[in-house]
Amino acid sequence: MSSLMIEAEGLTKSYGSTKALAGIDLQVPAGAILGALGPNGAGKTTALRILTTLSHPDAGWARVAGHDVVKEAAAVQRNIGVTAQDATVDEILTGRQNLVMIGRLSGLRRGEAKARAAGLLGQFDLTDAADRMLKEYSGGMRRRLDLAAGLVTRPPVLFLDEPTTGLDPASRLRMWNVIRELVAGGVTLLLTTQYLDEADELADRIVVIDHGHVIAEGTPAELKTQTGGARLEVTLTEANPAASEALEPFASGPVHLSQDGRRLRAPVRTGGGLASTVVRALDAAGITVDDVEVHQPSLDDVFFALTGRPAELAGDHGDHDLEVARS
Amino acid sequence: MTATTLPVLRPAPARGLAQRFADVLVLTGRNIVHIAREPLQLSDVTIQPVLFTLLFVYVFGSGVVLPGGGSYTDFAIAGLLALNLTTSAMGTAVGLSNDLNSGVIDRFRTLPMWKAAVLVGRSLADLSTAALCTLIVALTGLVIGWRPHASVLAVIGGFALFLLFAYALSWGCGCLGIVSKGPESAQGVGLVILFPLAIVSNGLVPTQRMPAVLRFIADWNPVSAVTAAARHLFGNPNPSATFSAWPMQHPVEASLLWSVALLLIFAPLATFLYRRRTTG
Numbered sequence: 001m002s003s004l005m006i007e008a009e010g011l012t013k014s015y016g017s018t019k020a021l022a023g024i025d026l027q028v029p030a031g032a033i034l035g036a037l038g039p040n041g042a043g044k045t046t047a048l049r050i051l052t053t054l055s056h057p058d059a060g061w062a063r064v065a066g067h068d069v070v071k072e073a074a075a076v077q078r079n080i081g082v083t084a085q086d087a088t089v090d091e092i093l094t095g096r097q098n099l100v101m102i103g104r105l106s107g108l109r110r111g112e113a114k115a116r117a118a119g120l121l122g123q124f125d126l127t128d129a130a131d132r133m134l135k136e137y138s139g140g141m142r143r144r145l146d147l148a149a150g151l152v153t154r155p156p157v158l159f160l161d162e163p164t165t166g167l168d169p170a171s172r173l174r175m176w177n178v179i180r181e182l183v184a185g186g187v188t189l190l191l192t193t194q195y196l197d198e199a200d201e202l203a204d205r206i207v208v209i210d211h212g213h214v215i216a217e218g219t220p221a222e223l224k225t226q227t228g229g230a231r232l233e234v235t236l237t238e239a240n241p242a243a244s245e246a247l248e249p250f251a252s253g254p255v256h257l258s259q260d261g262r263r264l265r266a267p268v269r270t271g272g273g274l275a276s277t278v279v280r281a282l283d284a285a286g287i288t289v290d291d292v293e294v295h296q297p298s299l300d301d302v303f304f305a306l307t308g309r310p311a312e313l314a315g316d317h318g319d320h321d322l323e324v325a326r327s
Numbered sequence: 328m329t330a331t332t333l334p335v336l337r338p339a340p341a342r343g344l345a346q347r348f349a350d351v352l353v354l355t356g357r358n359i360v361h362i363a364r365e366p367l368q369l370s371d372v373t374i375q376p377v378l379f380t381l382l383f384v385y386v387f388g389s390g391v392v393l394p395g396g397g398s399y400t401d402f403a404i405a406g407l408l409a410l411n412l413t414t415s416a417m418g419t420a421v422g423l424s425n426d427l428n429s430g431v432i433d434r435f436r437t438l439p440m441w442k443a444a445v446l447v448g449r450s451l452a453d454l455s456t457a458a459l460c461t462l463i464v465a466l467t468g469l470v471i472g473w474r475p476h477a478s479v480l481a482v483i484g485g486f487a488l489f490l491l492f493a494y495a496l497s498w499g500c501g502c503l504g505i506v507s508k509g510p511e512s513a514q515g516v517g518l519v520i521l522f523p524l525a526i527v528s529n530g531l532v533p534t535q536r537m538p539a540v541l542r543f544i545a546d547w548n549p550v551s552a553v554t555a556a557a558r559h560l561f562g563n564p565n566p567s568a569t570f571s572a573w574p575m576q577h578p579v580e581a582s583l584l585w586s587v588a589l590l591l592i593f594a595p596l597a598t599f600l601y602r603r604r605t606t607g
Contacts, residue, residue, distance in 0.1 A: 088433045
């Protein structure tokens with residue numbers, strides 16, 4: 001078995017005339033977290049459905065834990081845990097009954113399944129709600145149970161499809177902590193998200209997916225430097241026409257001056273000690289400084305640089321991927 | 328979460344034949360819990376049979392004279408078993424359609440389980456509700472004066488024929504549930520098929536005075552065969568016994584043949600349709 005736990009090459013998938021995946025390659029080494037980032041309809045969910053054996057690719061191949069997702073689906077299923085975007089748990093059963101059922105269907109004996117369910121309910125703070133029907137769970141509780149459901153067999157590979165979409169900020173932070181602890185335990189994880197801060201926060205590597213293509217790939221830091229540097233903002237004690245000239249050596253583009261002449265903004269290449277170098281240069285020119293800020297680019301900036309559209313708006317043109325994938 | 332409970336990484340064990348039975352058992356249990364918690368579905372096999380039995384026996388019973396004589400109550404119980412079991416077979420279509428339209432089916436599909444257990448577990452859960460329905464009709468019948476006049480073994484045989492037929496029919500309804508868009512349309516189409524099937528039969532009225540076309544249909548209707556077989560085995564009035572149509576002359580054999588034929592057609596068809604709907 002190769003050290004790649006998730007591997008895909010040239011995956012394509014169309015629904016009617018809609019090309020959901022236009023040839024995607026993925027590699028995730030054992031123990032790594034890959035964040036698949038993209039707007040609604042980019043093809044993330046379609047890729048995830050193929051990797052979790054729910055859907056067959058039109059072309060290309062994928063292996064998970066060393067097994068082909070089409071030809072060896074059962075072997076793949078023994079190695080994966082899945083938390084899909086909509087709840088894939090049984091509304092009519094209680095939380096405990098859900099986990100025991102999933103354990104039994106995964107091949108655990110009754111006693112094992114019960115013990116595992118009790119353990120997971122405790123881990124996810126659901127012990128009090130364990131014997132209530134899922135219907136009565138809040139969105140956050142349901143999401144936690146869904147994640148627990150994916151962990152019943154302690155699978156080596158986990159797939160999480162937008163694990164925090166629709167959660168309130170507190171539940172979201174809590175989910176992040178749960179995911180971090182899982183990964184500390186050695187799980188290989190593929191996570192899809194529309195939230196740029198989430199990918200930045202959790203993933204070792206990120207692939208940016210748009211219109212069924214991988215349009216960029218790298219560590220969060222690499223992506224940021226690859227798609228534009230940082231932004232320097234300087235506030236002067238009082239306006240000084242010499243300030244623009246003093247900043248020019250650092251700038252990688254035009255220096256922008258505010259109307260009152262006190263604030264200057266310029267794109268810069270990030271480098272160690274940039275802020276102190278800037279302050280020293282301004283000081284040498286006899287200019288006094290109130291404030292210096294170096295803004296690292298957010299993944300929002302990255303997405304904009306890559307696609308020419310802000311990520312939030314990108315979803316407007318294509319929800320069809322998810323709709324079709326579920327029908 | 329605490330550090331002591333971090334996952335130990337291991338793939339789930341490979342599965343044998345025994346595990347298939349375990350999968351079926353687990354899903355049968357899950358479906359029974361569903362039926363018990365869905366008041367509407369449960370009333371189909373508890374309250375409705377009592378109501379139907381009382382209504383038909385007292386309302387129809389006062390107006391129907393059996394050719395060859397005998398009590399309408401004795402005549403009607405087999406017919407009421409047929410009516411209730413046939414219409415409640417719709418539960419399979421509705422239940423399966425509900426599952427297919429919910430996220431839980433995707434969960435099942437990513438588990439290393441026997442995929443057909445979804446269908447077999449459904450059919451067995453519905454068989455258990457059919458048994459409950461049978462028990463309730465029989466008990467209601469006994470309370471209002473129905474009496475079998477045959478050996479215990481023959482009476483049990485009559486019930487068994489009904490349950491076999493209900494089981495076969497539920498696979499047909501399973502196919503309907505798989506191809507329909509949602510539970511409502513499954514129920515709608517199911518009613519259009521099952522209600523005439525139950526009514527154009529010898530179940531509730533003797534067919535002697537039916538128009539020729541209807542009587543032909545009734546004579547060859549599987550519901551008539553199983554009803555006539557049960558009447559024969561219960562030792563209850565069976566006016567169809569005088570007809571020359573083969574199934575009415577040999578109702579036990581006919582009902583067995585019908586049930587086996589339905590199973591042989593619909594069980595593989597349901598498996599095929601299910602696989603087709605859940606692959607892609």
